[in-house]
Amino acid sequence: MKVVQDNLPLLLSGLGITAQLGALALLMALAAGTLVGVVRVLPVPGLPWLGAAYVEFFRNSPLLVQMFIWFFGLPTIGISLPPFWAAVTALGIYTSAFVAEVVRAGIQAVSRGHIEAARSMGLSYLQTLRHVVLPQAFSITIPPLGNLSIALAKNTSIASAIAVGDLLYQGELINARTFATYPVFLTVMALYLVVTVPMSWGVNLLEGRLVAYRR
Amino acid sequence: MNFDHLIDPKLWAPLFDLTDPTHAQASWRFLGRGLLLTLQITVIAATASLAFGTVLALLRLTRNPVIHYPALVLIEGVRALPVLFIIFFTWAAMLSFRDLALWVPATIGLTIYTSAVTAEIIRAGISSIDRGQLEASRALGLSYPVAMRNVILPQALRRMVPPLISQLITLLKDTSLASIIGLAEFFQQGRTLYNFWGNPLQTLLTVALVYMLINTALSRVSARLEEGRQRREKTRVQTRETVAPA
Numbered sequence: 001m002k003v004v005q006d007n008l009p010l011l012l013s014g015l016g017i018t019a020q021l022g023a024l025a026l027l028m029a030l031a032a033g034t035l036v037g038v039v040r041v042l043p044v045p046g047l048p049w050l051g052a053a054y055v056e057f058f059r060n061s062p063l064l065v066q067m068f069i070w071f072f073g074l075p076t077i078g079i080s081l082p083p084f085w086a087a088v089t090a091l092g093i094y095t096s097a098f099v100a101e102v103v104r105a106g107i108q109a110v111s112r113g114h115i116e117a118a119r120s121m122g123l124s125y126l127q128t129l130r131h132v133v134l135p136q137a138f139s140i141t142i143p144p145l146g147n148l149s150i151a152l153a154k155n156t157s158i159a160s161a162i163a164v165g166d167l168l169y170q171g172e173l174i175n176a177r178t179f180a181t182y183p184v185f186l187t188v189m190a191l192y193l194v195v196t197v198p199m200s201w202g203v204n205l206l207e208g209r210l211v212a213y214r215r
Numbered sequence: 216m217n218f219d220h221l222i223d224p225k226l227w228a229p230l231f232d233l234t235d236p237t238h239a240q241a242s243w244r245f246l247g248r249g250l251l252l253t254l255q256i257t258v259i260a261a262t263a264s265l266a267f268g269t270v271l272a273l274l275r276l277t278r279n280p281v282i283h284y285p286a287l288v289l290i291e292g293v294r295a296l297p298v299l300f301i302i303f304f305t306w307a308a309m310l311s312f313r314d315l316a317l318w319v320p321a322t323i324g325l326t327i328y329t330s331a332v333t334a335e336i337i338r339a340g341i342s343s344i345d346r347g348q349l350e351a352s353r354a355l356g357l358s359y360p361v362a363m364r365n366v367i368l369p370q371a372l373r374r375m376v377p378p379l380i381s382q383l384i385t386l387l388k389d390t391s392l393a394s395i396i397g398l399a400e401f402f403q404q405g406r407t408l409y410n411f412w413g414n415p416l417q418t419l420l421t422v423a424l425v426y427m428l429i430n431t432a433l434s435r436v437s438a439r440l441e442e443g444r445q446r447r448e449k450t451r452v453q454t455r456e457t458v459a460p461a
Contacts, residue, residue, distance in 0.1 A: 060430035
């Protein structure tokens with residue numbers, strides 16, 4: 001137990017890195033994912049297919065492989081990212097593929113009648129998207145996006161593989177130094193639970209509120 | 216940005232040189248050993264998770280609070296943890312065993328996590344079956360276990376095929392995490408290979424592509440099965456797009 005007390009600041013700093021990594025990656029994922037999701041429903045020939053290829057590649061290949069590509073592969077073509085930013089980018093792009101699918105499903109769930117009414121009132125396709133489709137799609141996409149955020153928070157642990165000082169990495173280091181496996185890892189486990197369990201309660205609450213609203 | 220390294224044919228040769236395939240054959244045989252291990256682990260973990268997951272789901276569904284609440288806490292607790300953490304913890308806890316084969320903690324860790332997620336999928340599936348089915352079975356004199364096994368579970372499992380296959384895809388991707396404890400699965404073999412040949416970008420892209428091809432095939436199978444099921448049962452169950460994002 002003393003081991004945990006002495007090393008708690010290290011673990012908490014790891015948690016801080018995890019939080020920063022997660023927040024930045026989430027922003028990137030939401031931005032890139034919404035873009036790709038919208039691209040997949042545009043009537044421009046060829047674009048939806050490109051979007052589909054993007055989603056299939058980044059969704060179906062492991063995050064660890066993607067992190068290695070961004071951190072070890074890119075320097076060979078001249079782009080050298082520090083580990084933290086390689087991790088943010090990899091996590092962001094990986095999650096954006098899932099966000100894109102959620103956004104696409106949300107847009108396609110808006111009933112055709114609304115779109116047809118807006119178009120027949122003279123709104124352009126982009127205006128319809130902006131004023132009619134996206135606001136409605138928004139409430140449909142929130143619960144799945146909440147679940148993706150929780151998954152993202154957990155996936156930050158993979159950054160430890162490219163030596164980013166996140167919570168799991170600090171735990172591994174302390175374990176290697178002190179061999180107090182159970183106290184250290186049980187503390188790490190408690191810290192992860194403190195982050196993800198309230199997040200999932202929040203998503204459940206949100207889901208409940210939104211369903212009532214949409215009725 | 217300097218793309219010379221990316222298009223240099225000498226760096227693609229160890230994997231794809233068709234004119235002198237000796238190196239390529241050796242490379243792919245090396246990768247193939249890793250891929251075999253990856254697939255073996257996936258199959259074992261998937262089967263075990265399906266079994267444990269069903270048991271956990273049924274435990275969570277009982278009304279007996281002594282069983283229900285511990286099961287709930289176990290499932291939600293394990294689901295809330297990162298897979299990598301679970302694999303690492305399992306490995307660190309098993310280090311005291313001599314002659315520890317690395318695939319054992321890897322497979323156990325993956326099974327623990329996937330069982331919890333599978334339990335949730337199966338529970339949702341069972342809950343989505345109309346109460347009327349259970350009531351009718353009981354009214355016909357079937358006991359709860361018999362009704363579960365012969366009436367409810369068959370229907371529930373058929374509905375849960377897409378999310379289960381989605382979780383299988385996630386499981387396949389998660390096997391790559393075992394490389395962090397040193398297991399020589401597909402991704403780890405790729406790392407060893409590119410450290411030998413000096414072509415990280417080419418090898419990593421190829422490895423990613425192979426994972427992608429397998430998983431895309433699995434999701435096509437899932438879509439085909441779901442199409443067939445909906446046509447046969449003439450129903451469209453409103454399941455939320457359960458994409459397993461881990």
